[in-house]
Amino acid sequence: MKVYAPGVKNLPRRIERGGDEGRRRIRAMPELPEVESVRRGLWPALGQRVRSVALRRPDVVEGERSAEALLRGCRITALRRHGKELMLCGGDDDQGRCVCVHLGMTGSLRYLAAGERDAHDADGHLHVEWTLDDGSRLRFRDPRRFGGVWTFANPPAARCARWDRLGPDALVVTGEALHQALRATSRALKAALLDQRVVAGLGNIYVDELLFLCGWSPSKVARTLKAAEVDELAARMRELLTRAIEAGGSTVRDYVDGRGQAGGYQDQHQVYGRGGRPCVRCGGLLRVTTVGGRTTVHCPACQVRRRPMGTG
DNA sequence: CCTTAATCCTGGAAGC
């Protein structure tokens, strides 16, 4: 495990420097609150019929790539979300065509009213653009192309292929369901919570924030949490995500919601992006480590609850 | 079961 002790020479400079200068350079990927904010921003598209589809980069689409598969001629009847996955439904009663969108790390899905323009009108990362009957548009853009679009004959087929592999949605997960998943793995708690099959929607930002709020060490073994402790973990998870959604998600660099609005939750981050800076609770320095293959920031003094091997 | 590493990709930061 790579460990950066505070003040040590190999500490990345952006962390050492601290302040807003250090924070804003760290990127955010869309996690559940950001994806939900995108979904809520797309509501003006509901009820509209898709007039045309421009597929500029066919390889971002998996499955059938025809305009019809991408909802041309369909009326958009629902915008759904599970974890970080979005689903655009093209008909009533699970009958119409269906498109799933995953934003990956840098993906965005935006609604533009008729005639509305934005900074990305002509860049090379606009992969799919849907034009609706009233002249408004939906736009999928993804510079790094870790995201993508999947086409299905209908929503049940999409759920079967994609959503059924995901754990319960993190915004509404019960302690009981979470406990069932956590008790089945001996991985580090952080690694388990990042696994979308365990619980769907958490990424690096909100896992680190959640573990700080609960006082758990990221390397605590997942299966050793008691039922009551997982109840509390689930409750705090729902509360954290709800608050982040209320703030419009986190914008660390360039995330915007479905209407191009930046989020505000980054101002409430207590650990993410704050490695090497003082803990807001105890004043000690936050430590940057790697857990589950991911950069992890935690407070070694505050997050000592039930560490493995009784070391806490 | 578990872990780490490689893969995809680009832009921004750091290093020389």
Place this chain on the structure above:
DNA sequence: TGCTTCCAGGATTAAG
């Protein structure tokens, strides 16, 4: 200043 190198990260897959 400019060029090169490194790095982040979600999900998946392979290898150890």
